[in-house]
Amino acid sequence: MAVSKDTARDAVTDPDVPQNNGPAEPAVPQRAGGQTPQEPEHSRPDSRKARWGTxxxxxxxxxxxxxxxxxxxxxxxxxxxxxxxxxxxxxxxxxxxxxxxxxxxxxxxxxxxxxxxxxxLPNYFIGRARTGDGVLGDPVNLAVVGPADELRTAMLTAGWIEADPVTPSTAWRTLSATLLGRSYPQSPVSALYVFGNKQDMAFQREIDGNPRKRHHVRFWKCPEGWMLPGGFAVDWVGAGTYDKSVGLSLFTFQITHKIADGTDEERDFIIGTLQTANAVESVHVIRHFSSGYHHRNGGGDSIRTDGHLPIIDLRPHGQRDSAPAL
Missing domain, CATH: 1.10.287 (Helix Hairpins)
Incomplete structure (x- = not known):
């Protein structure tokens, strides 16, 4: 495991973790005895114009x-x-x-x-990506601190290849490469959504010279000022899984990749490749970011996770040595 459980610290008590405890709780106004509090805005009568608009x-x-x-x-x-x-x-x-x-x-x-x-399903962040149909997809199991160019450079240095966008041409090339056993290292990944947006970038590692099996990870840019639950400020969240085969979705019967259930192992593999490439300044773990669970992703594949969320602080490119990529 790239992030040892023996050395991983609870981010809540770790002073080095990039975090923001958020704004202080507003003080409850003190009123003199017998004074009637003002009605909150949501319970006040609406104007005629507001009612028609609603x-x-x-x-x-x-x-x-x-x-x-x-x-x-x-x-x-x-x-x-x-x-x-x-x-x-x-x-x-x-x-x-x-x-x-x-x-x-x-x-x-x-x-x-x-x-x-x-x-x-709620329309806010719950630690899961969603498919285009709105179904819960892969678990969000990574967070990154660093700008886009550093993240892309770090992944490429670590031996990952950026995925092509999905187009009719790349979809056909993926299908033919899968059926004929040909290599397509830039094979696109399907769109998953976090914050209402599909992934901003995706990377993969092809296995056995064929896109049928591959390591892959998607990254989404966090909105400006947004923080993880608990008040931790990060720039990216990611979801890394391993495609083990091609089959039919359990929910729609569409042709899709089937993933391995060990999402934690894939998460740790991704971190390990970045550490080997000397692209990581530090890794801190938010332990029990969510409860550990067993579930299914958007294709109906079984997934399991311990609920921990590593935060990867990228090392600036100019401070990396010439460590070879995997």
Whole structure:
């Protein structure tokens, strides 16, 4: 393990951890006996203009939801029409499975998940990335202090390769490389979302000269002034996992990579490569950043984590020696 549990310290009590305890709690106003406190703003009567604005915003939101539901229902009807109605005519209609799978996997089921996840998942940071359908994805298991150019240089120096963006061309190249056993070191990774944004950069290490198996990590830039729960200021959060094979998503049946459940081991491997490249000033661990848990990611793959979050403080590029990359 790159970050030894024997030496990892609780970041809450570590004076060297880059942290910000946040603003002091506001003092409770002291009032003379018998004085009635002023109504808080949220309980005061709204003005006529404010009420109309709120109602109009509600109407627009409801119409948007209804339109999304209608489109989803239409896609579901198309699945029924192509599959059940045609299969009833005889086994020679088995060819309809392909269009039905495409419609269900890439249109109907993602829309259903989008609707449901918007209802039951909070729209704020909870230590998990999310898929484009809103489903919980990989655990956020890294944090980094340092600018973008230093992070990119550190990863490249440590032997990682930056992933290409997803385009029809790169998607086809990934598919053909996977099926034919060819190398594609810059193979793109799918989009996952933190802070409502997809990853700002992603890096990988191909295994056995094929994108079917690979180490990979995504990084998201933290919003200005944002801090981790507990008041720790960082510049980036990351999610590192290992792709062990290619298969179908458990939730949408889309073609996707299947990840290994040992996300902690992958997290520590990433840190180890950076330390070997002498790109790390220090690593401090927020122990029990979240409770350790077993769950599934956005593709339905099992994941497990101890809940610890290492904070990597990058060494400025000019202070690194010539340690070889892995």
């Amino acid at each position: 109602r109009w915003a509600t109407v627009v939101a409801v119409l948007q939801r209804l339109l999304y539901v209608v489109i989803t229902a239409a896609v579901g009807w198309a699945v029924y029409f192509f599959l059940l109605a045609r299969l009833a005519r005889g086994p020679e209609q088995v060819w309809v499975f392909l269009p039905v799978w495409l419609i269900a996997a890439y249109a109907f089921l993602p829309r259903v998940h989008k609707i449901l996840s918007s209802l039951y």
